[in-house]
Amino acid sequence: MPTYHLNVNGSQKKVETEADTPMLYVLRDYLELNGPKFGCGIAQCGSCNILINGRATNSCILPISSIGDAEITTLEGLTTNKGKLNAVQQAFVDEQAAQCGYCLNGMVMTAVGLLSTNPNPNETEIKTALQANLCRCGTHTRIIQAIKTAVKSL
Known part of the structure; x- marks a missing residue:
């Protein structure tokens, strides 16, 4: 199984999964980040949105293999270290x-x-x-x- 090194919310994360695993599943199931939600699974509702290099992107159809070294930000990553909201x-x-x-x-x-x-x-x-x-x-x-x-x- 391939290993991916991800930059998520300013931290380096290592994930072993299949190349076609949607980022939504990686974030929720492997990294336990619950900001992005499963809504429709076909990029029609936006509830799974994350930021990829600052741009809102549907994570439900985005395979982990397409991420490369992109900066990923989830809802959890918007708050400061002191818990202050964006x-x-x-x-x-x-x-x-x-x-x-x-x-x-x-x-x-x-x-x-x-x-x-x-x-x-x-x-x-x-x-x-x-x-x-x-x-x-x-x-x-x-x-x-x-x-x-x-x-x-x-």
Whole structure:
């Protein structure tokens, strides 16, 4: 079985698994990181999003063999060593942008990815970035407001 050396949340991790194992399974099953969620398994909902070199990516269809030396960030990796939430995470709390939690990981990771490339997006750009994330309970208005709040705090 192949061995992979991964850079996850700033730490080096070693994983032995098959080349086609999805990163979602590697993160959850091997590394016990529960931020990314299994939603649909076909990259249609965004609940499994992680950041690969700062860009939001669906981990459910991303095989470990395609990672190479990329920097992987999960929801857990957004907090500081002292447990302080990232600006986006804090804004989601402040704006009460979560309800059932199904979409939360994907929405936060997508927002962080967006703000890393566009630190001052307008509402249309925020909505466009979030299009690939499903929210079952309809907290879209609060989610958009949370991202606007995060922009102000950055």
